[in-house]
Amino acid sequence: MNPSSLSSKLQQIVPQLDLRSCLVSVRGEIMFEHYRNHEAATDIAKINSCTKSVLSALICIAMDKGLLPEASTPISTFFPQLTSDPDPRKPAITLEQLLTMTAGFNWDEFGGQNSFPRMTRTDHWVDFALEQRLSHVPGTYMEYNSGVSQILSAILMQNAGMNVAEFAEHYLFDPLGIKDYEWESDPQGVHTGGFGLKMLPVDLLKFGQLFLQQGMWEGKSLISSDLVSRSTQPFITVTPPNRGSYAWHWWVDVYPNGRSDSQNIAAEDDQPNLHYYYARGFGGQYVYIVPELELVTVLTNDKRKKEKPPLDVFPRLIAPELWKML
Template sequence: MLQQTIPPLDLRSCLVSVRGELIYEHYRNQQAATHIAKINSCTKSVLSALICIAMDHGWLSKAPTPISTFFPQLVSDPDSRKPEITLEQLLTMTAGFNWDEFGGQNSFPRMTRTDHWVKFALEQQLSHVPGTYMEYNSGVSQILSAILMQSTGMSVAEFAERYLFGPLGIQNYEWESDPQGVHTGGFGLKMLPQDLLKFGQLFLQQGMWNGQSLISIDLVSRSTKPAITVTPPNHGSYAWHWWVDAYTNETSEAKVAEQPTPILHYYYARGFGGQFVYIVPDLELVAVLTNDKRKKEKPPLDVFPKRIAPQLAKLL
């Protein structure tokens, strides 16, 4: 099935495993298999996993904790709602900040040109009541990265090596930092496709790896459960720095009804330019797709929901 579908798309890589066994592996070339590459916003889901680990160990306080616990200066902010923003609202992108991710005065490119990214993100005004509206925002990911560093007393990469990358056998990676030495929470991680597959497999196995619990079942479940419906052009819901969606067979009779019946539920990490890690619990399946924009070509969109999920749905 995938042998006919995937190669013509010219992806950098496509890996699919079922019950922990690799059933399909495609690389554009040998370099794609052996060289780390940017995973862009898939970094957010890795950060989410690290936050869960820190919560499990008790180093980081629970999800309802207000961010003024970590940034006491927010108590004197003119907007009394800001110090009450919770960790969970940061994780679900519902903090309420006025933010335009890819352009304008309050965007992640502008943040990266400042000399203090976390300060820039925290200084943004609120345009929504916290907890009510999802606004995609790499600034809140940077805030979370700083909170993780503050709570554990070590850099985010060091924490990852000790409690996530090390146990998973992930050695080959690079992770960018901001001017304060805080590793980038929303992007900036480079990894190998097969290591992304391990990361997805850890979640499929509900946080278990080689008989050891790296993340509690409770937090694996909570962090990947729909928290808020997203606005178009996005589909589905957002969780703790994970996307959640379902494949619906829109050609079936269900299309006549108002809502097509979901056939295949999944959650996924998503990075700009075609980086994805999909977890499909019902099929015990993990799929990794990576791409790079060569010669300004746009990568094919929706490869998983449009090309792979319809084939998988037939297996149910």
């Protein structure tokens, strides 16, 4: 891949999209950096559900340090009250099933009685999430659910002996040089596992680079390479309109996805696929990691509902340029 030619191509594509920011790093060097204005570069902003991938990293760190048990551990270990739940499947839900959104809870993320907005209006978010009935056999179906992220955040806080933001500062943010952030918390003081973190785009790039480097940062292992790999491996295929697979609070995909849709792609069928994984937040927040190209891309946006951000900027506009350079 020729970084300079990619940079010039992105210079033609990105500014007209009116993104808040777009940063592209190749082999640890920022080769393209675009901000809508000065504030976009210097002011922290909501990363929405990219928070989930940060939480996943913290869970991995806690596992590495022996503060959390293995991923197959049932959640009744942390919430013994679940053993008296009328559904015998619920206490057996595992940490991994929470991380992969396959816990089986009946949940409608953005609406209805069992939703993320309703959870945030209750006095006890974790209890609300745990009380939902199961509509699927745990481990068999991915249902996007910020409630399980809150459960995971509570488990981490319970086992780490400190709140989640303090744990993040000690084991992730400080080593990466991340000083400027804000993190919301629920009525019990549990930091929001599924959203609510504000960061700078350049710090999101560091986070992505850490994963690209298999958990290594400046010669020190912050996350074991085993858990970096495991947490970003496809666990379950997602249902439309989502694409690809889901891992431990990371999305996983491949480009081109559905080659038969394009004659040009079909004609070049001998070219390798471009595998990548990414954090995704509502409204256009993304951190993409493309291991085989040693590339990290951060996209952020802050458009209001009436000014919908462009969808699929990476797979639609950036990935095709990367794929040409394979």
